[in-house]
Amino acid sequence: MKKYNFTAGPCILDRSVIENTAKAILDFNGMGLSIAEISHRSKEFQAVIDEAEALAKELLDIPEGYSVLFLGGGASLEFCMIPYNFLVKKAAYLNTGVWAKKAMKEAKLFGEVVEVASSADANYTFIPKGWTVPTDVDYLHITTNNTIYGTEIREDLDVPVRLIADMSSDIFSRPIDVSKYDAIYAGAQKNLSMAGVTIVIVKNDALGRVERQIPTMLDYRTHVEKGSMFNTPPVVPIYTAMENMRWIKAQGGVKAMQKLAKQRAEIVYNEIDRNKLFHGTVETEDRSYMNICFVLNDEYKELEKDFFDFATSKGMVGIKGHRSVGGFRASCYNAQTIEGCEALVACMKEYEAKH
Ligand SMILES: *Cc1c(COP(=O)(O)O)cnc(C)c1O
Numbered sequence: 001m002k003k004y005n006f007t008a009g010p011c012i013l014d015r016s017v018i019e020n021t022a023k024a025i026l027d028f029n030g031m032g033l034s035i036a037e038i039s040h041r042s043k044e045f046q047a048v049i050d051e052a053e054a055l056a057k058e059l060l061d062i063p064e065g066y067s068v069l070f071l072g073g074g075a076s077l078e079f080c081m082i083p084y085n086f087l088v089k090k091a092a093y094l095n096t097g098v099w100a101k102k103a104m105k106e107a108k109l110f111g112e113v114v115e116v117a118s119s120a121d122a123n124y125t126f127i128p129k130g131w132t133v134p135t136d137v138d139y140l141h142i143t144t145n146n147t148i149y150g151t152e153i154r155e156d157l158d159v160p161v162r163l164i165a166d167m168s169s170d171i172f173s174r175p176i177d178v179s180k181y182d183a184i185y186a187g188a189q190k191n192l193s194m195a196g197v198t199i200v201i202v203k204n205d206a207l208g209r210v211e212r213q214i215p216t217m218l219d220y221r222t223h224v225e226k227g228s229m230f231n232t233p234p235v236v237p238i239y240t241a242m243e244n245m246r247w248i249k250a251q252g253g254v255k256a257m258q259k260l261a262k263q264r265a266e267i268v269y270n271e272i273d274r275n276k277l278f279h280g281t282v283e284t285e286d287r288s289y290m291n292i293c294f295v296l297n298d299e300y301k302e303l304e305k306d307f308f309d310f311a312t313s314k315g316m317v318g319i320k321g322h323r324s325v326g327g328f329r330a331s332c333y334n335a336q337t338i339e340g341c342e343a344l345v346a347c348m349k350e351y352e353a354k355h
Contacts, residue, residue: 004340006330007318008147008291009169010189014335017243021194024239035239040232048239049228055245059254062178062201067224069200070238075168075187078198079103082141082164082183083110085220088210092116092137092161096153097124097146098324099166107141110212116140123325124149126283133159138209139182145170147190148322150293150329151286156180162206170290171199172248173334174258182206183220190290191333193241196234248334257334261289264332264341268292271345275352277303281325295327300355307351314347 005012028035029044038045053068062068071077079102083091087110095101095118107113114137117128124146133140139162145152147169154170156177157163164183167176171186178184183202189195200220207221216222222230248257269287272280272294281293296303304327311319311328321327330344 001315002343003315003317004337004343005317006332006336006340006344008190008322008329008331009187010195011318011331011333012335013194013240013244014247017240017247017335020243021236021240025236036236038235040229040235045235048235048242049233052238052242052245053227055242055249056199056201059172059245059248060176060178060201065204066178067202067204067220069202069220069223070228070233070241071198071200071223072196072234074195074198075099075166075185076102078166078185078200079106080109081218081220082139082185083107084212084214084218085207085210086139086162086164086182087111088138090114090134090137092133092140094118094128094131094140094142095120096127096143096151097149099147099168100141100143103141103143103166111138119151124151125281125286127151127153127286133161135160137161139164141166143168145288145290147291147331149282149325150280150288150291151282152288152290154289169333170288172245172254172257173261173290175254188237188241190331193237193244196237197241199241244334260338261332261334263338264336265289265292267338267341267345268330268332271348275348277307277352277355278348281327290331290333292330292332293321293325293327294330295321295325303355310351311344311347314343314350316344316347319344 024035056068090112091107092114093104095115104113117131119126119128140159141164143166162182167184168186169190172191185200188197202220272278277300278294319328319330321329
């Protein structure tokens with residue numbers, strides 16, 4: 001049976017990206033060696049990381065003066081590297097979920113943290129609006145897509161301070177005005193690659209403002225100077241990222257990804273809104289295109305496990321909601337297909353007919 005992968009992360013990648021990675025693992029560029037066993041300092045791997053960087057710059061239209069880094073440690077390490085490198089005295093954070101809170105927790109180790117707004121009291125079912133940022137903060141940190149709750153900020157905010165964003169679960173799903181940000185980071189395993197690499201886009205002249213001593217590996221300047229090659233980078237995940245960016249480019253770039261994301265989301269949300277068994281969990285205007293969260297209506301609550309098993313029997317993989325929301329979550333990252341979304345909808349319709 002065909003499987004449709006709706007897992008929240010690590011997640012679906014296009015089959016061609018997986019196949020090309022598999023080929024490179026067996027025999028890279030006809031060298032008779034695996035990409036996993038060649039030197040990261042070889043000219044062959046240098047070409048990979050150079051192409052990955054060039055593709056990221058092209059796809060996101062990254063202006064001059066920014067560096068693209070491929071680091072280890074996941075987005076979670078960036079929660080600490082960001083304040084280490086940018087927080088002088090005080091930083092502002094928009095609290096839109098668990099990941100935002102984790103980022104705040106690390107920042108508190110380095111200075112004062114102002115929570116500009118929070119939707120915690122409503123279990124993060126909306127993106128707070130109408131807040132202001134104190135102008136004396138070193139930066140404002142936002143999480144553009146809240147993977148667990150299914151809310152998303154799909155615009156590049158205009159704020160009077162430096163802007164930093166965790167885009168782990170929606171990077172490369174829409175065009176971004178990079179010039180509005182001092183730093184953007186994303187663990188790769190949602191929209192870019194397999195787990196193991198983190199992409200960081202950083203404005204070079206925003207670095208070097210803090211006076212504290214920064215350990216070498218945690219200092220962005222180290223990685224800017226060494227082109228992400230200060231130490232051995234995650235070679236295979238970088239290769240997969242490069243393959244995936246080639247794929248994104250071949251599909252028509254991030255504009256095409258954005259169009260597809262909207263189409264997929266409409267297909268699934270329309271069914272959630274129509275189907276008598278289900279309802280969405282977040283404010284309609286803040287609905288994420290990437291993580292579509294829904295639950296059974298109260299009168300059908302006891303069917304939760306049964307629907308999950310039914311959907312699984314139809315080939316749906318990974319639709320269980322995060323434990324802090326419950327219900328279901330259909331993650332629709334870049335490689336998710338319209339066919340997959342239609343299969344999920346068909347499954348929801350069939351289940352409704354049985355009840
Ligand atoms: C998954 C996720 C993270 C954590 O990423 P790791 O690479 O596992 O550290 C951080 N932020 C967001 C928005 C995420 O979705």
